[in-house]
Amino acid sequence: MFAMNPNSHETGLVQELQSISGLRVKVSEPLARYTSIKVGGPADYFIDVESENALAQLLSLLSLRGMPFCLLGNGSNVLISDLGVEGVLIHLVGDFKHAEWHEQANESWVEAGAAQAVTQLVRQAARRGYGGLEFAEGIPGSVGGALVMNAGAYGSEFEKVVDTVYAMTQQGSPLQFNREQMRFTYRDSHLPSGTVVTRVRLSVHRQESSKVSMKVRELVTKRKSSQPSGYPNSGSMFRNPPDDYAGRLVEAAGLKGKQIGRAQISPKHGNFIVNLGGASAEDVRRLMELARAEVNAQFGVVLNPEVKLIGRWPSAKAE
Numbered sequence: 001m002f003a004m005n006p007n008s009h010e011t012g013l014v015q016e017l018q019s020i021s022g023l024r025v026k027v028s029e030p031l032a033r034y035t036s037i038k039v040g041g042p043a044d045y046f047i048d049v050e051s052e053n054a055l056a057q058l059l060s061l062l063s064l065r066g067m068p069f070c071l072l073g074n075g076s077n078v079l080i081s082d083l084g085v086e087g088v089l090i091h092l093v094g095d096f097k098h099a100e101w102h103e104q105a106n107e108s109w110v111e112a113g114a115a116q117a118v119t120q121l122v123r124q125a126a127r128r129g130y131g132g133l134e135f136a137e138g139i140p141g142s143v144g145g146a147l148v149m150n151a152g153a154y155g156s157e158f159e160k161v162v163d164t165v166y167a168m169t170q171q172g173s174p175l176q177f178n179r180e181q182m183r184f185t186y187r188d189s190h191l192p193s194g195t196v197v198t199r200v201r202l203s204v205h206r207q208e209s210s211k212v213s214m215k216v217r218e219l220v221t222k223r224k225s226s227q228p229s230g231y232p233n234s235g236s237m238f239r240n241p242p243d244d245y246a247g248r249l250v251e252a253a254g255l256k257g258k259q260i261g262r263a264q265i266s267p268k269h270g271n272f273i274v275n276l277g278g279a280s281a282e283d284v285r286r287l288m289e290l291a292r293a294e295v296n297a298q299f300g301v302v303l304n305p306e307v308k309l310i311g312r313w314p315s316a317k318a319e
């Protein structure tokens with residue numbers, strides 16, 4: 001699929017992009033529907049990338065042109081500006097959704113493409129009789145996004161299961177990191193700027209399928225009881241400060257249920273902001289600012305966003 005508006009965009013670039021097999025280019029593509037919180041303006045260029053070969057060519061072309069780009073996984077940890085995203089938003093699809101399971105001697109692992117949905121991978125593991133990934137059940141991200149965020153829950157995180165990360169530099173050259181080379185911290189992987197994750201090798205272990213499935217079901221129930229459902233959101237808005245919880249602090253500041261525009265701090269969980277329908281990214285950002293200011297004023301704790309602000313922000317710092 002290909003769409004362009006020659007009046008407002010550089011037709012030469014669009015033609016070059018069109019000539020690369022494995023790319024689908026959309027111009028001025030609205031992004032709200034690609035995010036879990038359902039807000040966000042358009043990307044100048046939104047590009048579905050089907051294969052590693054197409055990705056390498058795309059990155060090389062963007063680098064030659066000095067064109068900015070960023071990655072979008074499942075959009076479950078981003079807040080995209082109402083003013084949209086300058087340059088190219090890369091969305092991995094096709095080959096990047098593939099997962100291959102391996103077993104050799106006493107070792108078992110899965111090599112999962114960056115666009116593979118985490119929850120699908122967890123369920124595949126349960127069906128095939130592999131344990132180790134259950135903690136990630138219910139994290140609505142892609143493998144690439146989860147790796148970048150060092151996503152975790154219930155006492156574990158990606159860091160604990162990652163064996164090798166396959167990636168590309170921002171110029172499109174292949175790059176590989178083994179476990180020792182990764183510098184994971186809480187909800188961060190500190191990958192060099194511009195790195196695009198393409199595949200991840202995750203360690204698993206043999207375990208009875210019924211036991212893995214039972215653990216997965218337990219965690220589904222636990223998650224349902226603690227997180228707001230029904231309204232679109234981006235998960236936890238703030239990282240937990242050392243020895244405390246962002247949600248507890250926001251609640252103690254009396255902000256549960258606080259609303260700006262159509263965005264609301266969830267009455268169920270202080271670290272979730274929900275879109276009541278028709279919220280703008282600016283509503284959400286202002287609510288985040290309010291929560292930070294109140295928590296700082298009342299408890300002297302500075303909350304740092306977990307959610308990534310992407311795009312053109314008039315008054316806040318984007319990534």
Ligand SMILES: Cc1cc2nc3c(=O)[nH]c(=O)nc-3n(C[C@H](O)[C@H](O)[C@H](O)COP(=O)(O)OP(=O)(O)OC[C@H]3O[C@@H](n4cnc5c(N)ncnc54)[C@H](O)[C@@H]3O)c2cc1C
Pocket residue numbers: 036070071072073074075076077078092114138139140141142143144145146147148149150151152153195196197198227233234235236308
């Ligand atoms: C209801 C709900 C529950 C959640 N629960 C949890 C939880 O329990 N634990 C937890 O840790 N998180 C949780 N999250 C947050 C989110 O799901 C995770 O952070 C997830 O891993 C993000 O993955 P994504 O594919 O959606 O990434 P996105 O939101 O699309 O992107 C996140 C960041 O990763 C970058 N990125 C994405 N793909 C790539 C790639 N291939 N290469 C390089 N950079 C890339 C993006 O540019 C962005 O900076 C939750 C979110 C929601 C909405």
